[in-house]
Amino acid sequence: MAKMACASHILVKTEAQARSIAKQLDSGGDFAKLAQKHSTCPSSKKGGDLGEFKKGAMVAQFDKAVFAKGSEDQKYLGPVKSKFGFHLIQVMYKD
16 A cells, blocks of 8 residues: 655635636646646645655545545546645656
């Protein structure tokens, strides 16, 4: 079971916003550019890049999605609801 992951995310306030961005991703939109444009997280300056983090370091719902089996094989995850809003998550790798 993975203990480390590297991921990027796009954080928005509403599920409707997240679904709208997800449609753009499904149509070939660039994750990093969409993160820079829409994400409310400070990581938006880096295209949503959160870097590498340990299991348990992120809010529970985010952590569960990232460390779920096969998450790294998906184009993106979400929308995933947390106390911060709605996340679209791109898992780069897990170790």
